[in-house]
Amino acid sequence: MTTIGINTLVYMDALRNGTPQSELLATIAAHGITLAEIRREYIADDAEYDAIANAAAQQHMTLFYSVPESITVNGEPNPQFEQYLDEAARMGARNVKFNQGDIKDVDTTVLQRIDNQAAARNLTLSIENDQTPHNGTFACTQASLDHITTNGSTIGYTFDLGNWYWRDENAQQAFNRLVDYITVFHLKNVNGSQDKSQLATTMLQDGVIDWQPMLDRLSASIPVFLEFPIPAEQVAEQVDIVRHAIAHS
Incomplete structure (x- = not known):
């Protein structure tokens, strides 16, 4: 099951x-969830990496790591790429x-280096x-995924369902055309306002x-993450809605 x-x-x-x-992991686990995605921008200090690792072990949780940086810059791996991988491995x-x-334009050897550095740390x-506009349009996403696959x-x-609306893209059409590439699904809904503000x-x-x-x-092997702000008293309800949808899929 998903x-x-x-x-x-x-x-x-x-x-x-x-x-x-690190303190949120017990709260997440209390909902019967064993998979959490940590956001790098909210890690306040170096000690937090070890605190997260310890909390995850106590809660028997699997962690994913969200790094809000480009995987490649000027045709090369991000200058801090290995640091980010080491942080993930540490947790x-x-x-x-x-x-x-700009991963859609990098050389095959760059992709191979990236793959090898991740594999050396048992990371996907x-x-x-x-x-x-640089990382969120359908055109650039399709080009990136085609380049990765071809090589x-x-x-x-990671298909982020709601983000298409901020780029005036059709989320359903994007899903239809990119579904075969998806390995992680970020689930959210939006109000659909034409006024971006x-x-x-x-x-x-x-x-x-x-x-x-x-x-x-989606294949049952693809994890589905809730990834939008939810009032604490409504988290259980939102989790239940996803559980119900998966059970009837």
């Missing part, structure tokens, strides 16, 4: 109030997600369509995206 994960962005209020992500994470950068990698790289793809995520049952049929088309 594994449900929680990205710590779900607890945005706690993160903004300075709650360490015991399984997967590291990056922005696309993925790139994401984010909300920016035999093992880099996967008013565009926002919603609770899953309240937005404009018909997301449930998409889950039906």
Whole structure:
């Protein structure tokens, strides 16, 4: 059965109030969730990497790691690429997600180096369509994934359902055309506002995206992460909605 994960962005209020992500893992586990995605931008100090690793071990959790940086820059791996991988390995994470950068244009040897450096740490990698014009359009995402596949790289793809709206792209069409590349699914819904200043995520049952049929088309091996801010008192409800959708997919 599909594994449900929680990205710590779900607890945005706690993160903004300075709650360490290591402390959030027990809260996530209390919902019966054993998969969590840690966000690098909310790691306050070096000691937190070990604290996260210890908390994950105590809760018997699997970790993914979200790094809001480009995987490649100017045709080469990000200058801090190996540092990011080492951080993930230190926490015991399984997967590291990056922005696309210019990976659609890099040489095959660069892809091979990236794959080898990840494999040496027992890590898998993925790139994401984010909300920016450089890393979030359908055209650049398709080109990146085609280049990765053509060159035999093992880099996967995190499909972020809501982000397409910030780029005026059709989320359903993007899903239809990219579904075979997906290795991780970031689930959220949006209000669909044409005014970008008013565009926002919603609770899953309240937005404009018909997301449930998409889950039906995903392999059970693809984890589905809740990845949007949720009031603490509504997290259990949102998890239950996804569980129900998966059970009936």
